[in-house]
Amino acid sequence: MSLNIPRVKLVLKPTPLYKMVNLSTDLGVNLYIKRDDLSLLSFGGNKLRKLEYTLADAINKGCDTIVTTGSLTSNHAMLTAMAAKKLGLNVVLVLRSREPQFSRKVKGNLLIEHLLKARVEVFDVGKEDVNIAMKEVVESLKREGKKPYVLPLGGASPLGLLGYYDFVYEVLEQSKNMKIDFDYIVFATGSGGTQAGILLGVKKLKLKTRVIGVSDGTLAKYLKEKIYTLANTSSKKYNIGVKVDYNDIIVDERASFGGYGKFTRELIETISYVVKREGILLDPLYTGKA
Ligand SMILES: Cc1ncc(COP(=O)(O)O)c(C=O)c1O
Incomplete structure (x- = not known):
């Protein structure tokens, strides 16, 4: 259920969600991708969903x-x-x-x-x-x-992260139509806003899907505390009525490839493999790590 909070329109929703057929075959898993990079503004990305709420707030104030x-x-x-x-x-x-x-x-x-x-x-x-x-x-x-x-x-504010709370409703609708249940949602995590919003959505909808943030190089311990505070502050402020537990927060540091902004051969090889097999160009700071 969408929240009754003003938004401006920056994202073409729903963004496409589909199976990456070649990668799924290669890796022996069913791997889907949600194309938040395809949006109303060039480059898209995960910032626009947050900005829909925060820029509306700025204008209203x-x-x-x-x-x-x-x-x-x-x-x-x-x-x-x-x-x-x-x-x-x-x-x-x-x-x-x-x-x-x-x-x-x-x-x-x-x-x-x-x-x-x-x-x-x-x-x-x-x-x-x-x-x-x-x-x-x-x-x-x-x-x-x-x-x-x-x-x-x-853009990691209690208001902005609601963009990724809504995202979970969007994914659920699409996955029902496709008759699939997702075991995991995996994405890059940096300031923690995306992860806090997704965790709130998953909790509210009582989904079994596990939420895994792959650190962009930021220290997991610091990020987990930030995500915990952000999610629960937002839940209280906007009456979402759920509590995210510290143990729900998974920040994986294994694919940080040497830290924020650092490029390794392994990272470049990953990006090269995905663009060759799926025609999708990941970026070296975030999506390439996830
Ligand atoms: C493409 C992309 N993915 C993930 C992230 C990390 O998101 P968050 O800052 O909400 O943790 C960023 C942050 O800039 C990003 O640009």
Whole structure:
């Protein structure tokens, strides 16, 4: 049952769900894929479902500028900029990079942010200190007379994760039509929002499906605590009426391939194998690991 909370439309639902025939034969399992990369906005990905809720909230609160954060390569930052611009909102991206300025090339997501004419501020700080930079940016926007709305790293807020609570209802509907039951849902986990939302949905619908987040390189212990707090805060705040137990949270670190943003030969081989067998190009930071 869909929640009665305002949303903007950024995702073409339901996104396709189908069997990867070649991989299933090769691996001797029935492997399905849910194509959240195919969406209303280019690149799609898992950020748009969260942004449907959070950007609606920003608009309803009369905010005019979205402020968010991530690494220099952040998909969340790029998609927030794309979605916010489409909705006529300003964007400020507070990005982290330890690279010296002269070696930073305008490529990848940074290039798209440049084309979007998003305001990008890069700080030479770690994950821990970026909130200080965010606060400074927010204060300066207020002094300029703007009304900022802050989105956390990865869009992982109790409101945003509801996008992945809804996702479970969508999967259930599709799997009923296809007459299959899924044993596992597997995906990449980084800021924890996707996993917290899926866990809430699975719990609410009393499904037996196990939920496995493959860490993007973030420490499992830290992620599990974050997911626990996010899921249960959201459940209380939006009257979902379920409690996620710590033991329900599985974060698998085995496929982190050397840590966040690190590429190994094994990772490249995995990506190469999937694109050759299924014509699906996984990315090296997230889906390639999952
Ligand atoms: C394609 C993709 N998959 C998974 C994730 C991880 O999701 P979350 O941050 O909700 O844990 C990200 C985060 O940027 C992503 O871009």
